[in-house]
Amino acid sequence: xxxxxxxxxxxxxxxxxxxxxxxxxxxxxxxxxxxxxxxxxxxxxxxxxxxxxxxxxxxxxxxxxxxxxxxxxxxxxxxxxxxxxxxxxxxxxxxxxxxxxxxxxxxxxxxxxxxxxxxxxxxxxxxxxxxxxxxxxxxxxxxxxxxxxxxxxxxxxxxxxxxxxxxxxxxxxxxxxxxxxxxxxxxxxxxxxxxxxxxxxxxxxxxxxxxxxxxxxxxxxxxxxxxxxxxxxxxxxx
Numbered sequence: 001x002x003x004x005x006x007x008x009x010x011x012x013x014x015x016x017x018x019x020x021x022x023x024x025x026x027x028x029x030x031x032x033x034x035x036x037x038x039x040x041x042x043x044x045x046x047x048x049x050x051x052x053x054x055x056x057x058x059x060x061x062x063x064x065x066x067x068x069x070x071x072x073x074x075x076x077x078x079x080x081x082x083x084x085x086x087x088x089x090x091x092x093x094x095x096x097x098x099x100x101x102x103x104x105x106x107x108x109x110x111x112x113x114x115x116x117x118x119x120x121x122x123x124x125x126x127x128x129x130x131x132x133x134x135x136x137x138x139x140x141x142x143x144x145x146x147x148x149x150x151x152x153x154x155x156x157x158x159x160x161x162x163x164x165x166x167x168x169x170x171x172x173x174x175x176x177x178x179x180x181x182x183x184x185x186x187x188x189x190x191x192x193x194x195x196x197x198x199x200x201x202x203x204x205x206x207x208x209x210x211x212x213x214x215x216x217x218x219x220x221x222x223x224x225x226x227x228x229x230x231x232x233x234x235x236x237x238x
Contacts, residue, residue, distance in 0.1 A: 070155025
């Protein structure tokens, strides 16, 4: 009988500290914090696209994950499920966060089919589909910095991070510390492959946390670090 109060205190202590620990992991400490690089500032917005939402879906003033699932989105349910489970479910509570999936006009019913496939009765208010003409989809995609390409069905398994100022974010130098120590050649990360679970779960999630931290610090007025842009990186930046 005497052990029960101690057990109760331990349980209450764990319940109290879990949210604190979560927040510590969620927000990188300021002394280790570097802003997420701007890799492209010429991203076009979504004025030429319609949506399946009553609200006006735009990139401006949102932190957006932008994806292109093509003419047959249901064929890419794995990519969409990875994005939903590893990213959307984690960040849907953050202010101004959204996922926007770009599809050709005429695929509205296919979008509904995909939505039913990936949704387990969760809150999907911040997951949107927008529909455009093929040429407009290509224009939007071509405004992004990427080494990937859309296939004949207007699909790619790579997704992109776009910030509130409609600028694409990523990593101008994606080398690991050991690669930097060996002075290996710089390589970039412009987009994130939804098939690669580790890339989405680790790199993409980390980069989103960094971006949310940037905006949180800006709101508090203590953001004093310059975001690196593509033109700032040269061959000597190692």
